Amino acid sequence: MPKKSKEKWKIWGNVFDEYTINTIKKLMTQNVIDGIESPVKIGKEANIFTAKTKTGDMRIVKIYRLESCNFNKMYDYIRYDPRFLNIKKQRRQIIFTWVQREYRNLIKARAAGVRVPTPLANINNVLVLEFIGDDTIAPQLKDSMPESKTGKEKMQNAITCELRKLYTKAGLVHADLSEFNILNYRGNPVLIDFSQTTPVENMNSDDYLKRDIGNLIRFFHKHGLDLLPEELYQKITKQ
Ligand SMILES: Nc1ncnc2c1ncn2[C@@H]1O[C@H](COP(=O)(O)OP(=O)(O)O)[C@@H](O)[C@H]1O
Ligand SMILES: [Mg+2]
Structure with a gap:
């Protein structure tokens, strides 16, 4: 570990619980990352950081907090997912399964050609993802909708196209989609935050x-793009 990372590591060492520190150390031993860089967002259930690999490539590390997660909500989402029907209501098991689910959803979406970050590793409550951005992370769509009418329409169509692949090819419903969970990377949408994503077979998926x-x-309407919900529903789901 370079000296600089070592110093940073001391700082992060005060932020994470011991279990999480050991999990991050495992990811470092496996050469997935070389240390944590800077915080991106402190979310409701997870903290997001940038990280670097030994060769200097950027990564995103999503760390679910073991103590302050709303695991009752997680349990309610996960118990109806046909892939996890036998799950027991135990805090750590729910959280680890939740993170695994996000990893698996991303793999499945990617295989269907949906524009999502590639998931690179998952151990316990920590998920490592491809970094979407160039020098800095790509902005959320809420702050980066194109200015022109044609640009807006192009973005709307591109998002519809991603959702159609997600539904018809991957058989998944995102379930937490909004302008906060879509990044604008070089003018094209990238869908993120797949922890609530569930198969269409889930009885609540519709x-x-x-x-x-x-x-x-609602978001499109704010930008002067009017579309009926039924119309968008058809575009996303028709085979
Ligand atoms: N792969 C990624 N590349 C770039 N930025 C990301 C990536 N994943 C997450 N982010 C940034 O971190 C924020 C929170 O990530 P998200 O997965 O949505 O977590 P939360 O569940 O806390 O909303 C995103 O809005 C985005 O700004
Ligand atoms: Mg989010």
Whole structure:
């Protein structure tokens, strides 16, 4: 570990619990990352950091907090996911399964050609992702909607196209979609934050899809793009 990372490591050592520190150390031993760089966001359930590899490539590290996660909410989401029906209501098991689920959802979405960050590793409560951005992270769509009408329409169509692949090819519904979980990378959308994502077979998936569509319609409307929810629903789901 270079000296600079070692010093930084001391600082982060005061932020994380011992279990999480050991998990990060494992990722370092496996050469997935070489240390944590800087905080990006302190979220409701997870903290996001940038990290670097030994060769200097950027990574995103998403660390679910073991103590302050709302694991009751996690349990309610996960118990109806057909892939995890036998899950027991135990804090750590729920959190680890939640992170695994995000990893698996991203793999599945990627395999279907959806623009998402490649998941690179997952141990316990820590997920390592491809860094979306160039020198700095790509902005969220809420702060980076194109200015021109044609630019806006192009973005709307591109998002619809990603959601169609997600639904018809990957068989998934995002379930937490909004302008906060779409990044604008060089003018194209990248979908992120797949922890709530669930197979279409989940009995609640249609409600989640309608909620996602409602969020998008509201955001598009703010930008002068009017589209009926039913129309967007058709575009996303028709085979
Ligand atoms: N792979 C990534 N590349 C670049 N930025 C990212 C990536 N993943 C997350 N981020 C940034 O971190 C923020 C929070 O990540 P997200 O997965 O949405 O977590 P949360 O569950 O806390 O909302 C995002 O809005 C985005 O700004
Ligand atoms: Mg998010």
